[in-house]
Amino acid sequence: MTKSSEIRIPANEITVAKRTDASVAVVGNPNSGKSTLFNRLTGLKQRIGNYPGVTVEKHVGYLKTDDATTELVDLPGTHSLSAHSLEEHISVDVIFGRIEGTKSPDGILAVLDATNLYQGLFLVQQLVDLELPMIVALTMTDAAEKSGIQVDTAALSALLGVPVYPVIATTGTGLEMLRRAISGIKDVEPPRRIRVWPELTAAAAELAEDAHERLRFAELERLLIDGPTASNQAIVAKLSDTSKARIEEIRTALFGSEPPIARDAHVRYAWVREVLDKVQKAAPVYVSWRTRVTDFLNRPFPGTIGLFLVMAIVFQAVFAWATPIMDAIDASSSSLSASVFTALGDNAFSSLIADGVIAGVGSVVIFLPQIIILFLFIILLEDSGYLARAAYLMDRAMRSVGLSGQSIIPMISSFACAVPGIMATRVIPSRRDRIATIMAAPFMTCSARLPVYALLIAAFVPATNVGFLNLQGLVLFGLYLFGIVMGILTALLMRKTALRGPKPPFALMLPEFRRPNLQTVAIQLLGRAKVFLKRAGTVIFAVAVIVWALAYFPRSNDIDPGLDANTAAALQMEQSWLGRAGKAIEPVFEPLGWDWRVSSAVIAGFPAREVVIAVLGTVYAVGDEADEGTLSGRLKAATRPDGSKVFTLPMVIGLLIFYACCLQCAATLAIIRRETNTWRWPLFAWGYMTVIGYLGALVAFQLGSA
Amino acid sequence: MAINGSTLATLKRGQKGVIRAINAADPQVQRLMVLGLVEGTEVEHASSAIGGDPMEFRLFGCGISLRQEHARHFKVAPVAAGD
Helix, strand or coil: CCHHHCCCCCHHHCCCCCCCCEEEEEEECCCCCHHHHHHHHHCCCEEEEECCCCCCEEEEEEEEECCEEEEEEECCCCCCCCCCCHHHHHHHHHHCCCCCCCCCCCEEEEEEEHHHHHHHHHHHHHHHCCCCCEEEEEECHHHHHHCCEEECHHHHHHHHCCCEEECECCCCECHHHHHHHHHCHHHCCCCCCCCCCHHHHHHHHHHHHCCCCCCCHHHHHHHHHHCCCHHHHHHHHCCCHHHHHHHHHHHHHHHCCCCHHHHHHHHHHHHHHHHHHHHEEECCCCCCHHHHHHHHHHCHHHHHHHHHHHHHHHHHHHHHHHHHHHHHHHHHHHHHHHHHHHHHCCCHHHHHHHHHHHHHHHHHHCCHHHHHHHHHHHHHHHHCCHHHHHHHHHHHHHHCCCCCHHHHHHHHHCCCCHHHHHHHHHHCCCHHHHHHHHHHHHHCCCCCHHHHHHHHHHHHCCCCEECCEEHHHHHHHHHHHHHHHHHHHHHHHHHHCCCCCCCCCCEEEECCCCCCCHHHHHHHHHHHHHHHHHHHHHHHHHHHHHHHHHHHCCCCCCCCCCCCHHHHHHHHHHCCHHHHHHHHHHHHHHHHCCCHHHHHHHHHCCCECCHHHHHHHHHCCCCHHHHCCCHHHHHHHCECCCCCECCCHHHHHHHHHHHHHCCCEHHHHHHHHHHHCCCHHHHHHHHHHHHHHHHHHHHHHHHHHC | CCCCCCEHHHCCCCCEEEEEEECCCCHHHHHHHHCCCCCCCEEEEEEECHHHCCEEEEECCEEEEECHHHHCCEEEEEECCCC
């Protein structure tokens, strides 16, 4: 370290593009406000990547001041440097500089939640012992004061030997000071170790004495506590042979028969309680709205009823609020298509633009309102701390199917889209539990299934009332329920067979309710909308064009030009590639009551299930049925060559079951591959769900038609 | 105060207790200790889900939920009400 002798060059004298001056690891407990602070510090100057070989996201941001650019690495939340989950392993490995392609940090920014100093200081103490330049950001001081906690920042700073900066990330108070401190982190004197456990330090010193190279005490102490695990092998290799042989002996002398982690927790938390006595003054607590809400929801029955109420409101909002916007999108895309034909005439190019591009992409963009509303609720629930409570309330129920309450968050998210839902399984520490949840998630009714349901229900289920409930709504609810039941049965099946194993662990932090920060909510919501539109703009656009081409080519010269336009178009469709594929596969789907046109649409929907609407729109836009104005009218009028109706009630029910089960989504397959790190699970999920969907449709049609 | 076989699992809702002894053989119990459930810490049974399981405990302002099967491993000395 040569920081004292470093010559500072004024920024205006540097002409070449600057590299980052320092790399700072942002470390804190889960829910400590770490990500909010990180977003506030770096703004949009962020990169999201992956750590090599694992699925943990790497968030890197840059903090620019006049004379320095500092790289901030936002590490996954952790409670201790004794790693437990995959994400905690990553945090610890980054801190110790053990990850390829990630610089060993020059300093630590510890995020300490003022409302939860107890768990926060447990981690901060371990960070101080790293002997790296360090700064503490004390977050949520406003919330702490409201609940009657006052923190003596000066005393805390003196006890830790580290500068402490109180900040309120939501309002920006204190951020400027913190920014300046971070950019000058190399000038911060590394703190002295806090001697909470002298025996451990002495044992580490013994090992360090004859090591091949200089080792950090913190690493050696971890080695003694956690034992020579895989991630500690790098340190073990640096020890002398005599030391290596003595590791277990030293550990036995230190811990006796007590589990080292337990002893570690005892010693450090005893220190934390002492510090709390000195720095935290609890003023008289007044009852806030948070406490009232929490107290009410803490009663088992109101809590559970509240959960169902919240979910009911969310789904109601998704349907009720989105409809007018969706109608507007639908109308404008139809009129746009019509004006294309008016402007360009009826030819291959105008057909590509109107029937392929506009109709295809329009049929996808139409979900955007629903997706945004659903994500808005999920983000609000997550940021307010309610999703953790939902996991807690549902744990018992989830346990009965071999999962834990933590699976409820991915499951609920999957109602919007299985892709973010599967990504949300990262919070589940047990791999078996996680994969079982991933297998169940695609059964949840995602927003892409919704238009298929909506179309078929509107066309074939009478809008009569059952009691005070609408039959169409009831059928839709039934389909949601069906998805849930199928998902649960799948999880149960997996946990009893391929993923048999011990009960998943469960220890969940239940944060107090807090008002979500609107800026953070907006950033997340925009991110989700962007991901969806990007998908619509690329995959689904490509699929729409390919499907259009398959339906448009090859052109036939044999069609009698004397025929009327619709019949000619119907014949053209029948002998197109898509028509031929539909006919070729028709025998497979015949037992389900599908004709070649439905079969064609289903084939086209395999990469992205929402495409099926667009294809049905194309295949039924021609022929006798074209006289009907709406797509649902055309489907109702559709007949086979012998004059019988294609869309009978048993066939429609079968089709709905098929859509409820089948995994027609390339994006979901890709995300399962990414999250499980093997092709085995996505292929299995695809095969399993397709077979279930087929059999379900078969049973429904055969029983219904018998 | 005598322990009388009280554990976290036997605390009534709203009742407080100080953890006195822990059977830490189970790695999941050790995990809970890392979260702050250690000897000498005062905890309050804040709530439980339907059927009394899992249970929520508060300590120093943070809430932790755990299952009864794990709560049983923590022996506590109940603190008299109104304290």
